[in-house]
Amino acid sequence: MELTKAEDARSPAHLHRSLTLELVRVTERAAVAAGAWRGKGDEKAADDAAVQAMRAELDRVQINGRIVIGEGERNQVDMLYIGEEVGAGDGPEVDIAVDPLEGVTLCAKNQPDSIVVLAMAERGGLLNVARNVYMHKIAIGADYAPGTVHIDWSATDNVRSLAKAKGVPLNEITAIVLDRPRHTGLIEELRTSGVAVKLISDGDIAGVIHAVTTEDTGIDIYLGSGGAPEGVLAAAALRCIGGQMQGKLILDSAEKRERAVLMGITEPNRVYDVSELAAGDVLVAATGVTDGTLLNGIRLRRNSVETSTIVMRSWSQTVRWIRAQHAR
Numbered sequence: 001m002e003l004t005k006a007e008d009a010r011s012p013a014h015l016h017r018s019l020t021l022e023l024v025r026v027t028e029r030a031a032v033a034a035g036a037w038r039g040k041g042d043e044k045a046a047d048d049a050a051v052q053a054m055r056a057e058l059d060r061v062q063i064n065g066r067i068v069i070g071e072g073e074r075n076q077v078d079m080l081y082i083g084e085e086v087g088a089g090d091g092p093e094v095d096i097a098v099d100p101l102e103g104v105t106l107c108a109k110n111q112p113d114s115i116v117v118l119a120m121a122e123r124g125g126l127l128n129v130a131r132n133v134y135m136h137k138i139a140i141g142a143d144y145a146p147g148t149v150h151i152d153w154s155a156t157d158n159v160r161s162l163a164k165a166k167g168v169p170l171n172e173i174t175a176i177v178l179d180r181p182r183h184t185g186l187i188e189e190l191r192t193s194g195v196a197v198k199l200i201s202d203g204d205i206a207g208v209i210h211a212v213t214t215e216d217t218g219i220d221i222y223l224g225s226g227g228a229p230e231g232v233l234a235a236a237a238l239r240c241i242g243g244q245m246q247g248k249l250i251l252d253s254a255e256k257r258e259r260a261v262l263m264g265i266t267e268p269n270r271v272y273d274v275s276e277l278a279a280g281d282v283l284v285a286a287t288g289v290t291d292g293t294l295l296n297g298i299r300l301r302r303n304s305v306e307t308s309t310i311v312m313r314s315w316s317q318t319v320r321w322i323r324a325q326h327a328r
Helices: 005-010 018-035 044-059 104-109 155-166 179-193 204-212 227-242 254-262
Strands: 064-069 092-101 113-120 135-142 173-179 196-198 221-227 245-252 282-288 305-315 318-325
Touching: 018 044, 018 092, 018 113, 018 282, 018 305, 018 318, 044 092, 044 104, 044 113, 064 227, 092 104, 092 204, 092 227, 104 305, 113 204, 113 227, 135 204, 155 179, 155 221, 155 254, 173 179, 173 204, 179 196, 179 221, 196 204, 204 221, 204 227, 204 245, 221 227, 227 245, 227 305, 227 318
Parallel strands: 064 092, 173 196, 173 221
Antiparallel strands: 092 113, 113 282, 135 221, 135 245, 282 305, 305 318
16 A cells, blocks of 8 residues: 555655665666677676676675565576575665566667666565566556546547547557557557557566657557556566556466466456555666767776666655766
């Protein structure tokens, strides 16, 4: 349950604002490590570098942290697995969701919008989902009335409703969609309706953020399916910057449904909104690895490294852009 600001200020689990800078250090370190592999065509090496750097820096943070969204299950990966305890062992009890390198392919090819993302919430604040689970997602900006779009409607109905709410013709709406074979029908439906479609090859956390920051990006709506962990991380960001989002898990096998029950998910067809995906006081940090619409990538200087980070907090609705220079 989300706290009011007055209740939050009295909460013993309240996340101290000093943690925002600590999160920045974590994502900066991971981004710098991954940045060394930009354009080198080795996705695994880039991801491994980011994971190791993130894990090492997390151990310096004064928290009792628990990974609820990570690189995989305990028996699948060595670091940042679901359930792993992280942090220095003192401080608030928090849940952590990480994507040490969103857009591994983008990084390997040195294409735009590869980022490092980390979200932190009060214990129990983040929906716990497995790495191999997908989610249907829809997202729009915060300025529209609730009910303007719905994840169970057709794409055509959603964009028509959005255009009416925005007061523009349908051909002035732009949707952002992951370029995947599973979205062929969706893309054709949107284009047939007259909507412009921006295709992204990877990085749907950034895609959701682009859809709710229309004035900066020109994108009106995110539609389609992508990783459920990325959906939770995107929702955490929207808790801080505003925006509407719905998510619906795709539990398309008995194994996934059984695992979901073990992770506390008892309604497989539930439609989650932003505050149900990420509740309570939430902090989010993201650092650019490659240049993108949201953030600049790592800049290597002769004697320094420059990073570009956005860090956000839901309680205060504060968004900070941090450009930092680190000695090499």
